[in-house]
Amino acid sequence: MAAKTLTIDGKQISADECATILEAAADAGITIPTLCHLEGVYDVGACRLCLVEVTGISKLLPACTTKVAEGMEIRTDTERLIRYRRMTLELLLAERNHVCAVCVANGHCELQTLAFNQGVDHVRYEYCFPKWEVDNSHALFGMDHNRCLLCTRCVRVCWHIEGAGTKNVSGRGAKARIISDLNQPWGTSDTCTKCGKCVMACPTGALFYKGSTNSEMERDRDKLEFIVTAREKKQWIA
Amino acid sequence: MVIDDLTEIADKERAARKRYTIRCCMAAGCMSSNSKGVKEALEDAVNQAGLQQMVEVRGVGCMKLCCQGPLVQIDSATAGATFALESNEVGPLYQKVTPEDANSLVSTLKGGQTPVQRGDPRHPFFSAQLSIVLANSGFIDPERIESYITAEGYQALHDVLRELTPKDLIERIIKSGLRGRGGAGYPTGLKWATVGKAASQQKYVICNADEGDPGAFMDRSVLESDPHSVLEGMAIAAYAVGANQGFIYVRAEYPLAIARLHAAIKQAKKYGLLGSGIFESPFNFNIDLRIGAGAFVCGEETALMASVEGKRGTPRPRPPFPAESGLYNSPTLINNVETFANVAPIVRKGAEWFAGIGTEKSKGTKVFALAGKITNTGLIEVPMGTALRKIVEEMGGGAPDGGKIKAVQTGGPSGGCIPAEELDTPVDYDSLTKLGSIMGSGGMIVMDETTKMVDVARFFMEFCMDESCGKCVPCRAGTAQMHQLLNKILAGNATTRDLQKLEELCYMVKNTSLCGLGQTAPNPVLSTLRFFRKEYTDLLMPDAFGPRPNAVNGTGHAAAGRNLAPTEGVPSSGK
Amino acid sequence: MIATLFNAKHDRLPKILEHASGDKRFKILEAHMKKHQFRQDALIEVLHKAQELFGYLEDDLLLFIACKLKLPASRVYGVATFYHFFTLKPNGRHTCVVCLGTACYVKGAAKILAAVEERTKVKAGETTPDNELSLLTARCIGACGIAPAVVYDGTVTPRQTPETALDHLKGWIGHGD
């Protein structure tokens, strides 16, 4: 495969021609913040945290879905990008009820980590305080919609890796929410295989193992990678 | 079907033409004022008067001055003439006709009198129009293909299949300077060339008839008044790019347009103008309808394609562009209704003719749906570059009841408000963009002094918030926050800092959203802020402590909002 | 992946299928799906037909469609709730749709809606308790030339005012009080 040469934040790098900007940057040791991106499932470019500037293109491009091209000059750290990332995170924090102190994922939450790394120390927007329910009907897992970011990682692992299609999104706009089957209590789902991949995929405390309490919820994300490699490459690397 | 068959159909139609044609508008606007009853009453009246041999009562498409509907117009024909297209044949226009008026209207043919209100067909509303897309609208019977064929219909398709290679055809469209009428104004010929070049066995042509922009009804009128012109345009496009399957995506809110398209496709198939081996050439092309289900975002091309595939209509990042990988991952050409309706006239009359109309960068005409606080509401088609003032004051007759025009809104929720001082602006893609609005698909809403601009901004923001698909964060959460801030301003509870926050959010949502909906959602706010900022500041609470220091904890990001506007430039188009 | 759907723990699907066999509307719906060769991408067409036949899309109906098109139920539900045109709740005997498109809005549609809301004591999107009237709104029905427009039981009516609207609704509401 042909290689492309490009620069990211002034650093000359070469990348495979079918690599995304995100992959190329990671290879070069440059971290671009992401949220909806998850190794092993297709990207949707929805969270907009990974936006980068490319010289000559007026629009900001999502690193996770944009392929590299010869001679691309990419910037990931301009003042504008940093400001937009903060605003995106603030919007997310204000949208539902993210109260870290009482969250199962406290300390293991990607939203929390991102906010910390990006220097979001307060939220300037008014909290919406929506009233979302908690679905505790499943024998093994729970879902707290108050902590959902609608990143659709759970939907994608359920469809793409497990192939069950239990989870999907209903409604639209701010009223969108993750559902199981016909918007029924998760525990009554006829299709859920109880594989737990959605719980592994969730960036926040929205999906959790039953019985985990405050700050206990750690993810076993290596498992996901293990399954993806096994299914796609036929290599079982435990 | 060969060309002689077309001529034969046209000749037969012409021969059957009667001395008088009573045209009665059967488009949705007038139908809602019972034009169907009017048409039936007219038919009865003609029969009663024993005039069947002399008079044809014809249901036609939109006659343009929708606010005065139901409209009826009576033409007398010179024997053998094609249609009453030449203005000297066009007879008196009657407005607000009721079924009870039928007898007296028919009696005028025998020298009688009628009390029905007469319209003036020579009013600038009509005389300043230049019809290309709407040339047949109001004249032909949209439910009969023969009527379209008589108006030179399907000639262009024939000529293209016989005389032009796809390459020459695309060349001609490029030369004409036609740009997309769906909003963004991308050069149509270039789009066709990209799809044409894509290497694939399977390609698709899609007609975007979603027209979700509230306040716009041009595409609806074209589909209801002249559906075959769109089918013919699509077939020509399909030949150019090498597609054999087309889809028309129409919104479910347009039942009449759907019914007429169904009928039109059936008739075209019957005559072999769609299907396989069209005009005895190797070219095959079929068209299917897909009915939308009430989602504005499905006008966005990638969302539209997801919807055609039976999925949730959420957009996806581009690239890949539909021209490379679109419907079912095949190269797909997607154009607006009006764009397709321009194609056959360009082929028939030549690229030079078309390029001679309009301005340097915007060629041809544009159809606008003129509505809101204006005397004459309806459909107008004017050359690109016509001054807004001419449209609203001369053609539209200004604000009703002596009101004063304050602003003209174009581009719907993706556009902006142009203040009265800028009415001398010519309408073309670039001038409108420069004013922070966009051409959009052609909705033109006039607002008078009683309209509050902040309220208008909130109206559009509410629309975008409701219509956001919810996939990407800036649009989903950002429109909700902006709506909230606008509410706060309108309630008189906001401060200068809230206004700054709003402005900062506008640019952020504009620059970071995934699709055109989010990218343009802030435009109505930004444009009203630009021209009517005082209306916003008048609503703010006085800052009791003077301007507060912006920076909180010295982190700096709150301070960023202060010097934001100048660095971010003016809103541009991007629907 | 679909096989699991048939292990219906709750016996829901067999019951629906049994019920469906006795209802002519399900037969028509199935014939419609057959016309589309049970293609999964015909989902929206099928939902349109289902709503036309049944008036609204209840859960059992969605499950029936999911089963016949061999689609995950979550996908069918996701699509049905994405589009405003589909309704999962039954409408009242009569419907009144106030257009809130831009042209109607600047010509006072909000006042019409407010008047109707006040008179019927329900909010837009709701149905009166006696099931007589559903009050709905639309984002432009393309009748801007005759704004403000209101659709009463499917009939577009031009140039409405709060008074004409209330007049129109007179026969439909207020039997209760």
Ligand SMILES: Cc1cc2nc3c(=O)[nH]c(=O)nc-3n(C[C@H](O)[C@H](O)[C@H](O)COP(=O)(O)O)c2cc1C
């Ligand atoms: C939110 C959104 C809504 C749109 N709605 C429409 C529409 O209703 N009709 C339309 O023709 N184009 C619409 N567009 C533009 C289309 O995406 C696309 O640009 C257009 O159909 C291309 O056709 P054209 O080149 O002929 O203009 C919309 C775009 C966006 C982002």
Ligand code: SF4
């Ligand atoms: S901009 Fe809005 S409509 Fe477009 S993808 Fe994002 S959320 Fe959906």
Ligand code: FES
């Ligand atoms: S990681 Fe790229 S948009 Fe979310």
Ligand code: FES
């Ligand atoms: S609908 Fe009859 S004139 Fe436009």
